[in-house]
Amino acid sequence: xxxxxxxxxxxxxxxxxxxxxxxxxxxxxxxxxxxxxxxxxxxxxxxxxxxxxxxxxxxxxxxxxxxxxxxxxxxxxxxxxxxxxxxxxxxxxxxxxxxxxxxxxxxxxxxxxxxxxx
Numbered sequence: 001x002x003x004x005x006x007x008x009x010x011x012x013x014x015x016x017x018x019x020x021x022x023x024x025x026x027x028x029x030x031x032x033x034x035x036x037x038x039x040x041x042x043x044x045x046x047x048x049x050x051x052x053x054x055x056x057x058x059x060x061x062x063x064x065x066x067x068x069x070x071x072x073x074x075x076x077x078x079x080x081x082x083x084x085x086x087x088x089x090x091x092x093x094x095x096x097x098x099x100x101x102x103x104x105x106x107x108x109x110x111x112x113x114x115x116x117x118x
Protein backbone atom coordinates (compact mmCIF):
# COMPACT_ATOMS: atom_id res chain seq x y z
CA UNK A 1 0.00 0.00 0.00
CA UNK A 2 1.12 3.51 -0.67
CA UNK A 3 -0.41 6.78 0.54
CA UNK A 4 0.66 10.16 -0.78
CA UNK A 5 -0.41 13.66 0.19
CA UNK A 6 -1.28 15.67 -2.91
CA UNK A 7 1.16 18.56 -3.00
CA UNK A 8 0.66 21.12 -5.72
CA UNK A 9 4.23 22.42 -5.44
CA UNK A 10 5.71 19.09 -6.52
CA UNK A 11 7.24 19.19 -10.01
CA UNK A 12 5.00 16.38 -11.28
CA UNK A 13 5.89 16.74 -14.95
CA UNK A 14 9.62 16.40 -14.23
CA UNK A 15 9.05 13.43 -11.90
CA UNK A 16 6.77 11.73 -14.43
CA UNK A 17 9.35 12.26 -17.19
CA UNK A 18 12.12 10.79 -15.01
CA UNK A 19 10.32 7.88 -13.34
CA UNK A 20 7.32 6.91 -15.50
CA UNK A 21 7.31 4.80 -18.62
CA UNK A 22 6.59 6.70 -21.85
CA UNK A 23 3.02 5.35 -21.79
CA UNK A 24 2.45 6.49 -18.20
CA UNK A 25 3.92 9.91 -18.94
CA UNK A 26 1.50 10.38 -21.85
CA UNK A 27 -1.41 9.11 -19.74
CA UNK A 28 -0.77 11.75 -17.08
CA UNK A 29 -0.66 14.50 -19.70
CA UNK A 30 -3.95 13.38 -21.29
CA UNK A 31 -6.10 13.14 -18.15
CA UNK A 32 -8.54 15.93 -17.34
CA UNK A 33 -7.01 16.03 -13.83
CA UNK A 34 -3.26 15.49 -14.35
CA UNK A 35 -2.51 16.02 -10.65
CA UNK A 36 -4.75 13.13 -9.58
CA UNK A 37 -3.51 11.02 -12.52
CA UNK A 38 0.11 11.56 -11.46
CA UNK A 39 -0.54 10.58 -7.85
CA UNK A 40 -2.68 7.59 -8.84
CA UNK A 41 0.10 6.16 -11.02
CA UNK A 42 2.79 7.08 -8.48
CA UNK A 43 0.98 5.27 -5.65
CA UNK A 44 0.38 2.22 -7.87
CA UNK A 45 4.08 2.00 -8.71
CA UNK A 46 5.11 2.45 -5.08
CA UNK A 47 2.53 -0.05 -3.80
CA UNK A 48 3.73 -2.81 -6.12
CA UNK A 49 7.40 -2.14 -5.36
CA UNK A 50 6.68 -2.35 -1.63
CA UNK A 51 4.53 -5.46 -2.04
CA UNK A 52 7.12 -7.32 -4.10
CA UNK A 53 9.92 -6.26 -1.80
CA UNK A 54 12.17 -5.19 -4.67
CA UNK A 55 12.06 -1.50 -3.83
CA UNK A 56 13.45 1.24 -6.03
CA UNK A 57 16.33 -0.93 -7.29
CA UNK A 58 13.99 -2.24 -10.00
CA UNK A 59 13.68 1.15 -11.66
CA UNK A 60 10.31 2.80 -11.93
CA UNK A 61 10.52 3.18 -15.71
CA UNK A 62 11.02 -0.57 -16.17
CA UNK A 63 7.34 -1.39 -15.71
CA UNK A 64 4.02 0.22 -16.55
CA UNK A 65 0.98 0.37 -14.27
CA UNK A 66 -1.17 2.52 -16.59
CA UNK A 67 -1.93 -0.51 -18.80
CA UNK A 68 -0.97 -4.16 -18.99
CA UNK A 69 1.81 -3.22 -21.46
CA UNK A 70 5.46 -3.54 -20.50
CA UNK A 71 4.76 -5.35 -17.26
CA UNK A 72 7.13 -8.09 -16.14
CA UNK A 73 5.40 -11.29 -15.04
CA UNK A 74 6.07 -10.40 -11.40
CA UNK A 75 3.95 -7.24 -11.81
CA UNK A 76 1.20 -8.60 -14.12
CA UNK A 77 -0.35 -10.72 -11.41
CA UNK A 78 -0.92 -7.75 -9.10
CA UNK A 79 -4.35 -6.15 -8.74
CA UNK A 80 -4.78 -2.55 -7.64
CA UNK A 81 -7.52 -0.61 -5.95
CA UNK A 82 -7.63 3.06 -5.11
CA UNK A 83 -8.71 3.73 -1.56
CA UNK A 84 -10.65 6.82 -0.54
CA UNK A 85 -8.26 7.70 2.24
CA UNK A 86 -8.83 11.35 3.09
CA UNK A 87 -9.31 14.64 1.30
CA UNK A 88 -6.03 15.71 -0.29
CA UNK A 89 -4.51 12.21 -0.34
CA UNK A 90 -4.29 9.36 -2.84
CA UNK A 91 -3.91 5.78 -1.64
CA UNK A 92 -3.49 2.55 -3.60
CA UNK A 93 -3.56 -1.02 -2.34
CA UNK A 94 -1.78 -3.75 -4.31
CA UNK A 95 -2.78 -7.39 -3.85
CA UNK A 96 -1.06 -10.45 -5.26
CA UNK A 97 -3.27 -12.68 -7.35
CA UNK A 98 -6.85 -12.57 -8.52
CA UNK A 99 -9.70 -10.36 -7.56
CA UNK A 100 -10.07 -9.15 -4.02
CA UNK A 101 -12.41 -7.10 -1.90
CA UNK A 102 -11.17 -4.25 0.26
CA UNK A 103 -13.01 -2.73 3.18
CA UNK A 104 -12.33 0.46 5.05
CA UNK A 105 -13.51 1.71 8.41
CA UNK A 106 -13.48 5.22 9.71
CA UNK A 107 -12.05 5.47 13.20
CA UNK A 108 -13.14 8.22 15.53
CA UNK A 109 -9.94 10.24 16.12
CA UNK A 110 -11.16 11.00 19.66
CA UNK A 111 -11.64 7.32 20.57
CA UNK A 112 -9.33 6.16 23.32
CA UNK A 113 -7.81 2.74 22.71
CA UNK A 114 -6.59 0.65 25.64
CA UNK A 115 -2.86 0.72 26.11
CA UNK A 116 -0.72 -2.39 26.00
CA UNK A 117 0.31 -3.97 29.29
CA UNK A 118 3.88 -3.18 30.30
